[in-house]
Amino acid sequence: MDAVIIYSGGLDSTVLLADIMRRMDKVTALNFNYGSKHNLRERASARTICEKLGVDFVEIELPFINQFFKSDLLQSGGNIPEGRYEAKSMKSTVVPFRNGIMISIAAGYAESIGAQFVLLASHKGDASQYPDCREEFTKTINKAVQLGTYSNVKIESPFNSLLKHEIVKIGLDINAPMELSWSCYKGKERPCLKCGTCYERTEAFYLNDVKDSSLTNEEWFEALKVIGKDKDG
């Protein structure tokens, strides 16, 4: 069976990519640039990981999102909020129907190349802020895609009931190249360690009792300070 994965180069989709490579015949990674502040930094990580794993890497540009949509995640939006990943601070980073758009494009692409599956790494931690990351949404758009394609392409989101630290646990178990993945919403040269997604990533490694292998020792200590765990707190 062949699969297309919506692949950002972030932590969750990197673990999913490593996971599905063990059970699919061929995997193609679709990477979207919708004009977020971190898309291009994330894309560099995605490309490196795909080269390392020998996965076809396809880059899709969606400039109209930055041009016409409203979100602080976008280059055209305001500042990225800092601190814990909570509904009230993170709502400004919602890109309206972003997952719906990426799933639809991936479905059309999958049908074009004869792949039966589209995979994405939505997880439970995203569900409170992002309505198009919820399990019920993924199930319903899966039905729509099956109805709307000749070959009944199937959408799968196997991490939808997992929290981020459970995804890190899988990544550790299967030796996914998490050290090359990128999460920070600010998209600078190094992670800011303070935005919602850095915060969440640090917590996820901390809960597994391991250092985030993408960080230097100094950065890891700084990251633990941000989440208030620098003194075994």
Next chain:
Amino acid sequence: MDAVIIYSGGLDSTVLLADIMRRMDKVTALNFNYGSKHNLRERASARTICEKLGVDFVEIELPFINQFFKSDLLQSGGNIPEGRYEAKSMKSTVVPFRNGIMISIAAGYAESIGAQFVLLASHKGDASQYPDCREEFTKTINKAVQLGTYSNVKIESPFNSLLKHEIVKIGLDINAPMELSWSCYKGKERPCLKCGTCYERTEAFYLNDVKDSSLTNEEWFEALKVIGKDKDG
């Protein structure tokens, strides 16, 4: 109530545009260029009609479809088939999940500008060839979009149970500017009169006992010959 319409500049969406302008406070037309042979010719018609009706006109480019997808409708595809609009000849013109992609983008755009509705002009005649034009598909993706957006954007496809000649009847009743609309898949300066969509358009006007107002008298006579109705046949 505000609406976004997926607006190609074709016959069906032109009638729908004229129709919804009578019941919505504000309408924004989204026009997609996905690299078909006729997109740009159709866009010129769409722009002219929106200027005439005073509708905001937003152009969205989807170059990745022509680049990566397979369909004879696309510039990168083979020849457009001629003759009656039938499954066996027209299947080659399917652009995989095209409506799903346009609906998803329109849903995100609608949420960004605070519009409550996305309208599209899928009709019964398209349903046999294009799975993402069927009523069941539209209903299911409507559910997905409502789940996947904060403001529960609603997808409506009011022509889904109508045949093309019934849409022309509505257009005649409400005086929609059908004379400015464009259908031909070949996208040359004038309609070819022979491709599936020209054939279907001619039949739709013929069944209403009126001339297609977008054609010259000579073209109309030629079009009737193509469908075998030049001698009251």
